[in-house]
Amino acid sequence: MDFPIFQVKAGDLKLRLAKEASAIKQRLIERVYQWCSDSVKHISTTFDNMQKRIGKVPDNEEELVELREFVKVSKEHTQG
Numbered sequence: 001m002d003f004p005i006f007q008v009k010a011g012d013l014k015l016r017l018a019k020e021a022s023a024i025k026q027r028l029i030e031r032v033y034q035w036c037s038d039s040v041k042h043i044s045t046t047f048d049n050m051q052k053r054i055g056k057v058p059d060n061e062e063e064l065v066e067l068r069e070f071v072k073v074s075k076e077h078t079q080g
Helices: 011-055 061-078
Strands: none
Touching (some): 011 061
């Protein structure tokens, strides 16, 4: 930029800022990707465990009560 009394040269500063912004953007994208990946893995594992637990036929009344409680708690924690 040219002003009547002085001149400001900020081309190098602009390039450094652009590089830093690009690096921050890349790290942010990587972290979001990792968070999404971890969340999907957790949901998948939780669903598989619930499916195994619910799919098993209870052998007695005690297991049936436990299974009903498990389903009740699962609904409260997974819906919403």
